Amino acid sequence: METREKILRAAAEMLAEDMAAKLSVRAVAARAGVSTGSLRFHFPTQRALQDSLLARIYAHLLPGDPIRDRTLPPRERLLNCLRQVLAPLGTNEDARTAWGTMYRTFIEPEPTEAVRTAYLGHEREAERRVEHWLTVLEEEGALPPGDHTRNVRFLLTVLNGLSVERALPTGGSVLVAETETLNAAVDHVLSTRPAPPAGPARP
Template sequence: METREKILQAAAEMIAEDMAAKLSVRAVAARAGVSTGSLRFHFPTQRALQDSLLARIYEDLLPGDPIRDRTLPPRERLLNCLRQVLAPLGTNEKARTAWGTIYRTFIEPEPTEPVRAAYLGHEREAERRVGHWLATLAEEGALPPGDHTRNVRFLLAVLNGLSVERALPTSESVLSAETDTLNAAVDHVFSTGPAPPAGRTRP
């Protein structure tokens, strides 16, 4: 196995054991059986290692990229991307287990620097992925070019809310209500586009 893959595998094992693992250079290098210098060669900073690992985790959890499937209209592709993020959570017991883990890892403990850094790493990768979807659609002309940060945050807020709903008791079909919400979110993104440049308002 290549050194880079050994390092990523060791870091993935550490994250699987503890989602808030600090992934220090020394600890990951020891787990991978490589020198700290070798780890630094492949990942010059702790953030570079964490971001590469999270990108790999997302690729494994969400294989393929529906945003590239040009056999479907842009709106359907974005909708499929959002559905793909929610699918691994499952519903009811599986969703409760997933949210229980997130609560115990990031909400219940004191917000120490390692906990904060671990959470922000997950957040950066989620923002990168959603930003990639909107940038791809903008490149194709389906969305106007510009700063899509506002809609990235909006879509992530929708996904977070829906993932919590999957774990909570409900009197109606979760997936039916979820589909309505996702459709409304996608409609919003296509109707608003990117934020206007600083100092300017929409006509």
């Protein structure tokens, strides 16, 4: 257990220094001062390492993490997680301020390497957060095992679109339309199944 903790601590330090870090087995092992074989013993795959680290991070940062509230069904928990992301944007004025900051920070400036690196750090953190939600649901059997990359990207695209809508002028209730969109997004993700294997190639 001491070796496992050293590995998780090293991976957490790497993320703290660079949110875009890929956490390769070799790099984390070197940082932890253990062999790659030892790391593989505790974490057979890179994803196993990332999943364990994310669970540790979010258990610490979000002790009331909605995805772990098993008094609610998986669908409601995923909905609550998405709402939790949008909640800080508040009303139209707050959303406009948030998007104004985003524009001035990442869109208006020339796309230098520093700007790109800063944005990718934010993007990677968002991806890790959504990946954490889907991994928890997978562990419970609410989602099939497999790569969640497509669904992570889909949910982040939905959240980005809804956050822009909050900042734009509208004649109707943003929250009503937003709720409908979130429900549709969650239904889509929870109905996703792995693609069937390709059949034999035809001559």
